[in-house]
Amino acid sequence: MPEVQIGDLHVEVVRKNIRSLRLTVYAADSRIRVAVPTRTSHADIEQFVKARRAWILKHQANFQARVRPAELQYVSGETHYYQGIQHVLQVHTLDGVPRVVCAPDRTLHLYVRPTDSVQQREKVLTTWYRAQLKQQLPTLIAQWQQVVGVQVQEWGVKQMKTRWGTCNIRAKRIWLNLDLIKRAPHCLEYVVVHELVHLHERLHNARFWGLMDQFMPEWRAYRDQLKVSLGESGGKPDAC
Known part of the structure; x- marks a missing residue:
């Protein structure tokens, strides 16, 4: 660049x-x-x-x-976010396959091997986050495709540093930022709608924002929430 x-x-x-x-x-x-x-x-x-x-x-x-958050160590007592809600991490050791269990009391139980490093613990939690987001997206995308009146050919999830989502108009493919699983569900919906609307209008112009007003009148409030850091992750600019 x-x-x-x-x-x-x-x-x-x-x-x-x-x-x-x-x-x-x-x-x-x-x-x-x-x-x-x-x-x-x-x-x-x-x-x-x-x-x-x-x-x-x-x-x-x-x-x-701004006070920079301490680097995560993936140990018991740390705060991690899921769907916009703070959860307390509890780490357990086992000899089996590592996994994550989200409990109703807002605890994330992380089961890892005794020898797993910080990086391996992070990978287990990240894999769980990715699975949760991929499980939620098909229904969400199908619902909003009907509202927006477009059809995507492909969608995916990846880690992005500076964008909440992207849209390849020619391929009709959208990507969603993995960190959206840490945000409130309506923030995830906002980014989905934002990317779908790009299939009507490529630019962020008056027509684009008018379509956003039509399909999701509350989009500004959701966008503003995305601009607020959760603590463990730095703020990102607006979607796209």
């Missing part, structure tokens, strides 16, 4: 088939990214960034001032 130095700011520049310039400052590392129309000149990009320098520095300072 091309990078440019504008004054004292290091900026990633992405050229896309869009109509206007878009500026993003990422919470996780204070990285600056500008998406610009394909033929935008360097001078226009420089002017755009310099005009927003104060806004950029303000957001970088706010992100850097």
Whole structure:
């Protein structure tokens, strides 16, 4: 990805088939990214960034001032999220196949081998999260396809650092971020609807947001909830 130095700011520049310039400052590392129309000149990009320098520095300072959550060790007593609800992790050792059991008392029971490392414990929990999300998505996607009036050819789940979802319009394929299983169900629904609406309208323009208002009037509240960090994971920008 091309990078440019504008004054004292290091900026990633992405050229896309869009109509206007878009500026993003990422919470996780204070990285600056500008998406610009394909033929935008360097001078226009420089002017755009310099005009927003104060806004950029303000957001970088706010992100850097946040208390960073302690790195997870996957030991008993830690807080982990499932469907937007805090669960307490309880680790048990066994000689059989590792697994996770979600109890009604908001406890996640993690069964691992005595010799399993932190990374192996994380993998067991991540595998369980992935299975839960994949179990929920078929019904959710089928329901909202009828509402939105589109049909996807394929969908999948993957870990993404900067997006909650993506849509390949030509292939009619959507991807959902694995971390959505940690969020409230209506946040997951918002991202599903967001990606489905892209099959009607590729751009984030007035028509796109009008369709979002039509299909999911409460989408703004759900989007805002996604912007709030859960504690163990850094905030991400809006879907797409």
